[in-house]
Amino acid sequence: MQNYKKAIESFKKALQFDSISIKKPKQYAMLLNNLAYSQFKLNEHSNLPKLFYESLKIRDSIQHIDGIIISKIRLSEYYLAEKDTLKSYQFINDANILSIKQKTSDNLLLTYDLLAKVDPKNSTKYLRRYIEISDSTLxxxxxxxxxxxxxxxxxxxxxxxxxxxxxxxxxxxxxxxxxxxxxxxxxxxxxxxxxxxxxxxxxxxxxxxxxxxxxxxxxxxxxxxxxxSQMNPHFLFNTLNTILHTNDTNPEKTKQYVLKLSRLLRTTLENSREEFVPIQDEIEAIDHYLNLQSNFSAKFDFKVTIAPELETEFTYVPPMLIQPFVENAIIHGIMNTKTRGLISLNFAKNGEDLISCTIVDNGIGYSKSLQEGKNNAKTHNSISGDIVKERLAIYKKQTKSNASLEIEDILDSEQQCVGTKVILNLPSYEI
Missing domain, CATH: 1.10.287 (Helix Hairpins)
Structure with a gap:
């Protein structure tokens, strides 16, 4: 909520410049659309949908196709919230047709996701199309x-x-x-x-x-x-198949699955375009991911701890470096134990230019997971080791920071493995 309020203030200040609507109509339309969407999220509908239509009119006049698609998606969301499904369907259908012509997979995923909500009778068809596009992207x-x-x-x-x-x-x-x-x-x-x-x-x-x-x-x-933008295809298939199988028997649960998955995919797609993102977005993505995984198994709990001095909204880190290790903690750690699992994530500052993320699980331990099969060991090391180390090496050169990765066993008093600890020191900066 606080983020949208700050965003509204910023958009209104930018719109006060008289020349922006003439010299930069593309940016002006974007500001109008973002202002309208922020007010919509805060349930401030006094200027809606007028602002959405003004933005769409400008984008249509300059033939900014991507902008037209986004405007129609936002209008569809607005009318869906207003329970006017006819108008909502008209706008999202137009956006879907334009996205198909543009061949933009990001917008196609958004339109099929919203079509499934607006037109629940054909939701299975839209979700299957969603899966096909996701497969192609992967x-x-x-x-x-x-x-x-x-x-x-x-x-x-x-x-x-x-x-x-x-x-x-x-x-x-x-x-x-x-x-x-x-x-x-x-x-x-x-x-x-x-x-x-x-x-x-x-x-x-x-x-x-x-x-x-x-x-x-x-x-x-x-x-x-x-x-x-990597994401485990097995996780996607499990989630989408669960949605398809529960659609007829439990529509309410299906809606919850679709909502959680769409939020996770939207965050992933948005973050994949950026070199650095607010750590708040990364934490939200991990939370969505863990919530979805916990729907498939009641075998584990999780908790996320953030140090008080860490301003997550204004601290930026590279995206998609944490999720592979959370996935490994579930698949290679706690899934192979008989006791109830617990995954803990702790975020804290480490000096001026690093954020330390510590991931702890009470699974079988890193060493034992390596011994239980070459396939598991390869997956565990390749995804959460080699790829992340390569990316950290690149960021280390670019930012001249001490970015690093450490993986170790947690031992009890009898020197028996009782879990795994992963320490990621990510390069960061504040705004």
């Missing part, structure tokens, strides 16, 4: 991750080739020096020839290396954004 992400691995391998090969050229250049200089002692005149000729060849080789190698690295870096940035 497959594309897997392909991009494979490309990212190849990029790193090619970069290593390029560095090795460059070092080899430097080594050969030094050897050539050494041979030229020896030859100089034998024949001064021959040495001068060889020195000039060798020097020119070395310079030309280094110039062309460095230029090629820089150009290649620049292209690789642009690709790496894209891979990072796609990598952040």
């Amino acid at each position: 497959l594309e992400e897997r392909r991009m991750r494979d490309k990212f691995t190849r990029i790193e391998y090619e970069t290593d090969e390029l560095e090795e080739e460059y070092n080899k050229v430097k080594t050969e250049a030094k050897q050539l200089e050494g041979e030229a020096t020896k030859y100089k002692r034998r024949n001064k005149r021959v040495y001068r000729i060889l020195w000039w020839i060798g020097g020119i060849l070395i310079i030309l080789t280094i110039i062309f190698s460095v230029r090629y290396y820089q150009r290649t690295l620049r292209n690789k870096y642009e690709k790496v940035v894209l891979q990072q954004r796609l990598l952040r």
Whole structure:
């Protein structure tokens, strides 16, 4: 609530600039739509739906298709809340048709999610379409991750080739020096020839290396954004299949599932576009994820603790680094125990530029999970180890921070494993 109130104040201040509606109509329409949506979330309907229609009119006049889609989605949400399902369906259906033409998977997911709520009779059809688009997105992400691995391998090969050229250049200089002692005149000729060849080789190698690295870096940035949107497909399939199976027998429970899943997917999609997000958003996403997982199993409880000095709304961290370890705690830790599980997450500041996230479970322990099968060990280490370590290494270079990952067993007084502790030190900044 407090966030929407602050947002309304900011939007109103920005709209006071007289020239913005003429010089920057795209931004002006966005501010109107965001202001209207914030008021809608606070149930302040005095200027609604007038503001939504003003924003839609401007976006339609400048043919801002993505903006038109968002405006119609917001209008559909508004009329759904007003119980006017006819108008709600008209707007969300228009937004869905435009999203199909634009081929924007994010907007398609939003429109099918809302269509399932507006038109419950056909909700199964919309949810199946939702699953198909999600499957396609996950497959594309897997392909991009494979490309990212190849990029790193090619970069290593390029560095090795460059070092080899430097080594050969030094050897050539050494041979030229020896030859100089034998024949001064021959040495001068060889020195000039060798020097020119070395310079030309280094110039062309460095230029090629820089150009290649620049292209690789642009690709790496894209891979990072796609990598952040990772989500376990088994979890998605379990959730959506549960929704489909309970739709006929328990519609109210189906609505709760859809609401929780849509919130989690929306947060994930929004965070995947950003390099850094408020840690408050990350914590909310983890809470949605744990709530959904607990619906499948009553075998565990969870709690989240936030240090008082941590201002979650104004502290930013890289997204999608915590969820894989929460997933591992459930699948590889407490699911293999006979006792009731407990997962604890603690967030606290660690110096000026780090946020420490500690994940503790009372499962079988990290070492034992590695011993119980190569497949489990590979999944446990690959997702929550290799990928996160690679991303932390990139952030460590970019932010010059001491970002790190530690995984250890929790031992009792008899040196028996009674759980796992994961400590993530994430780079952060405050605004």
